[in-house]
Amino acid sequence: MAExxxxxxxxxxxSRNGLAHKHVGSLHAADATMALQAARDVYTRRGEGLxxxxxxxxxxxxxxxxxxxxxxxPTASKIYRHPTFYEVPDDVxxx
Amino acid sequence: MYTQALNxxxxxxxxxxxxxxxxxxxxxxxxxxxxxxxPNDWMPEAYRRTLTRQISQHAHSEIVGMLPEGNxxxxxxxxxxxxxxxxxxxxxxxxxxxxxxxxxxxGSSREELVDQLLAGRAKYSSIFNYPTLTWADxxxxxxxxxxxxxxxxxxxxxxxxxxxxxAMIRVCKEESFHQRQGYEIMLTLCxxxxxxxxxxQDALDRWWWPCLMMFGPPDSESQxxxxxxxxxxxxxxxxxxxxxxxDATVPQGRHLGLxxxxxxxxxxxAAGHWRFGAIDWEEFRQVLAGNxxxxxxxxxxxxxxxxxxxxxxxxxxxxxxxxARRARAVPEAA
Amino acid sequence: xxxxxISPAATPLLTCVLRRADDALILGHRLSEWxxxxxxxxxxxALANIALDCVGQARSLYDYAAVVDGGGLTEDDFAYxxxxxxxxxxxxxxxxxxxxxATIVRQVLFxxxxxxxxxxxxxxxxxxxxxxxxxxxxxxxxxxxxxxxxLIRLGDGTQESRARAQAALDELWPYTGELFEVDDxxxxxxxxxxxxDPRGLAAAYDATLEAVLGQATLTRPAGAWMQxxxxxxRHSEHLGFILADLQYLQRAHPGATW
Numbered sequence: 065m066a067e068x069x070x071x072x073x074x075x076x077x078x079s080r081n082g083l084a085h086k087h088v089g090s091l092h093a094a095d096a097t098m099a100l101q102a103a104r105d106v107y108t109r110r111g112e113g114l115x116x117x118x119x120x121x122x123x124x125x126x127x128x129x130x131x132x133x134x135x136x137x138p139t140a141s142k143i144y145r146h147p148t149f150y151e152v153p154d155d156v157x158x159x
Numbered sequence: 160m161y162t163q164a165l166n167x168x169x170x171x172x173x174x175x176x177x178x179x180x181x182x183x184x185x186x187x188x189x190x191x192x193x194x195x196x197x198p199n200d201w202m203p204e205a206y207r208r209t210l211t212r213q214i215s216q217h218a219h220s221e222i223v224g225m226l227p228e229g230n231x232x233x234x235x236x237x238x239x240x241x242x243x244x245x246x247x248x249x250x251x252x253x254x255x256x257x258x259x260x261x262x263x264x265x266g267s268s269r270e271e272l273v274d275q276l277l278a279g280r281a282k283y284s285s286i287f288n289y290p291t292l293t294w295a296d297x298x299x300x301x302x303x304x305x306x307x308x309x310x311x312x313x314x315x316x317x318x319x320x321x322x323x324x325x326a327m328i329r330v331c332k333e334e335s336f337h338q339r340q341g342y343e344i345m346l347t348l349c350x351x352x353x354x355x356x357x358x359x360q361d362a363l364d365r366w367w368w369p370c371l372m373m374f375g376p377p378d379s380e381s382q383x384x385x386x387x388x389x390x391x392x393x394x395x396x397x398x399x400x401x402x403x404x405x406d407a408t409v410p411q412g413r414h415l416g417l418x419x420x421x422x423x424x425x426x427x428x429a430a431g432h433w434r435f436g437a438i439d440w441e442e443f444r445q446v447l448a449g450n451x452x453x454x455x456x457x458x459x460x461x462x463x464x465x466x467x468x469x470x471x472x473x474x475x476x477x478x479x480x481x482x483a484r485r486a487r488a489v490p491e492a493a
Numbered sequence: 494x495x496x497x498x499i500s501p502a503a504t505p506l507l508t509c510v511l512r513r514a515d516d517a518l519i520l521g522h523r524l525s526e527w528x529x530x531x532x533x534x535x536x537x538x539a540l541a542n543i544a545l546d547c548v549g550q551a552r553s554l555y556d557y558a559a560v561v562d563g564g565g566l567t568e569d570d571f572a573y574x575x576x577x578x579x580x581x582x583x584x585x586x587x588x589x590x591x592x593x594x595a596t597i598v599r600q601v602l603f604x605x606x607x608x609x610x611x612x613x614x615x616x617x618x619x620x621x622x623x624x625x626x627x628x629x630x631x632x633x634x635x636x637x638x639x640x641x642x643x644l645i646r647l648g649d650g651t652q653e654s655r656a657r658a659q660a661a662l663d664e665l666w667p668y669t670g671e672l673f674e675v676d677d678x679x680x681x682x683x684x685x686x687x688x689x690d691p692r693g694l695a696a697a698y699d700a701t702l703e704a705v706l707g708q709a710t711l712t713r714p715a716g717a718w719m720q721x722x723x724x725x726x727r728h729s730e731h732l733g734f735i736l737a738d739l740q741y742l743q744r745a746h747p748g749a750t751w
Contacts, residue, residue: 067469068476069270070533072263089329090260091535092269094475095482097642102535104635105542106253110333129200225529225537232525233735236742236751237569238518238555241525242548248528249541256534294742294751344751352749460530468532470657471593474650481649 072121073099075106077113085117093118190391195321198264206390210320211265212281213392215272218258220284221251222276223457227291228300236294243340244297250337254330261322277462285443286373288451295348295355295362301341303363303370303408309338310404311374314394323392342411349415356416363412364420371435372443374401380440402432409433499574501562505681508581509688510561510622511571512724514554515582517629518572520603521547522735523590532593539639543600546632553625560621573743577732584723585668587732594647594657598665600640605701606672606694608633613689622687641705648709655710662706663714670719672698 076085093099099118235241275281348359387393423436524544531537555568614626647658682688
């Protein structure tokens with residue numbers, strides 16, 4: 065009963081021109097063509113998209129959640145990267 | 160549903176002792192703060208197990224649920240109904256697919272989960288072990304079974320586990336037409352010939368009590384509820400959801416001019432709820448234990464489909480390997 | 494009485510419309526039988542999509558048949574109130590699903606014909622047919638792509654899948670001749686610029702199959718004998734059973750609304 069496992073793919077859809085592809089879900093497919101067709105059949109049944117990407121799940125490299133502090137906290141103190149850090153008098157108008 | 164190849168079992172080894180307790184405490188604090196848990200995050204093994212069980216049961220229910228309704232696709236009485244029913248049952252395949260994917264993020268492969276179902280080690284919703292005997296059953300399933308499912312699923316959109324919550328959001332969005340198409344079938348039958356109206360009444364008579372059982376055992380007997388509530392997997396108790404369903408459904412049934420098969424059903428003005436009679440929990444236990452009218456038939460159909468498709472899945476994998484081999488060979492030859 | 498089966502007067506245009514409509518309905522019906530039983534979940538959804546396209550095409554064409562007939566009939570009258578002998582679909586689409594290979598071969602053999610047919614029909618002198626065909630062609634192009642990819646996988650997959658695919662091809666091949674038949678009714682709509690001449694599509698059909706079968710490492714059957722009859726209402730035994738399912742409720746409750 066040791067059936068060979070069919071690989072997992074991640075599906076990304078561009079819903080409208082001008083928008084980025086967004087992750088919508090996963091599916092199983094033996095090859096890339098099958099994955100693309102399955103993505104079309106499974107994830108665009110209600111007009112959800114104009115363009116599809118499928119990526120083998122195994123190809124994705126993800127950051128480690130336990131690295132969260134090291135990876136993402138140092139940015140919190142760099143408030144000078146945000147426009148609200150700088151003072152401009154109101155009468156100067158919108159800048 | 161998430162960015163990991165999860166066909167393989169994950170290698171997390173639970174650490175016993177104070178460190179484990181501290182982690183569990185931090186985990187609970189995140190849940191209490193309404194943070195979502197994501198696949199790569201640390202989680203207690205029991206949380207992982209509970210969710211894997213619940214999500215895979217949910218997926219199995221969608222897949223087994225295709226069978227009773229699928230019965231009527233070829234017999235749907237108009238082309239409009241045929242298209243709607245086929246699209247609905249197809250949606251259920253999609254929902255099963257989303258849910259298996261969500262369960263896979265917890266470290267079990269779809270193949271393993273399906274094997275559990277086919278080997279009889281996994282449960283699925285008791286409701287799909289009842290037969291669909293007439294076309295009105297398709298109306299009743301849409302109206303009542305999908306109605307009950309929505310009651311259950313809407314709170315799950317806020318479940319603490321991110322992939323499950325996201326799958327449920329998609330499912331709920333797609334399912335919004337299911338209950339309406341069911342109710343419309345019932346409405347058409349109730350406005351039709353006396354035979355059609357009798358068909359609708361008979362369907363309500365047969366499906367009403369099993370639908371109330373869909374919410375699971377009464378709170379006094381529910382095994383998993385307390386911990387699931389603390390983990391924010393479950394937001395309402397079985398009895399709360401059941402009451403909500405009855406309150407929403409009884410006026411809809413009266414609008415159809417149908418009678419609920421419960422002499423004790425009465426409106427409690429003071430409480431603002433419909434009070435209903437005693438549920439036959441022995442029937443529920445028997446159906447869960449495999450003794451419902453269709454348990455064996457449903458499992459046989461699933462096993463047959465799985466076995467009949469084995470050579471196809473094998474061929475697809477064999478061909479993919481051949482293609483990959485050829486693609487590797489080409490640059491060398493060039 | 495609504496129980497009575499209808500038998501609309503067979504003008505060439507109505508015959509032509511019903512042949513296309515019946516092909517779509519019966520193939521859609523067959524594909525819908527897979528729902529819940531496909532080899533994998535993804536394919537369950539894919540087959541249902543093809544079935545839904547087919548049922549949709551049938552509905553548009555029956556709608557137009559009702560207009561052409563002019564007798565106040567509806568799409569459902571055509572689907573639910575004709576006897577098997579009044580159906581004009583080709584024999585290929587009513588053949589049983591068999592194993593997955595038979596379903597895929599049937600789909601390839603039909604889609605490789607109907608896709609170029611609809612593409613040509615999109616230039617019809619009949620504006621309604623042209624519009625229906627233009628919409629349908631996008632669907633059938635995908636059906637062909639999807640089923641051809643599968644046939645290649647099965648043919649060039651394992652020994653077992655190859656044997657099954659070849660057996661299905663041998664079994665269904667004799668039903669392909671009918672796709673290209675032209676009788677008086679067909680000749681009349683061709684002459685009027687309403688429908689394309691299927692004989693003109695034969696070379697493209699052969700080329701498509703040659704390419705697909707080649708990649709699938711399958712052998713095109715040599716037999717030249719072709720089955721016929723569906724276009725005139727002489728069907729295989731299978732159609733009666735399909736209609737027994739399809740029409741049962743409408744027949745059991747004459748005149749009821751669903």
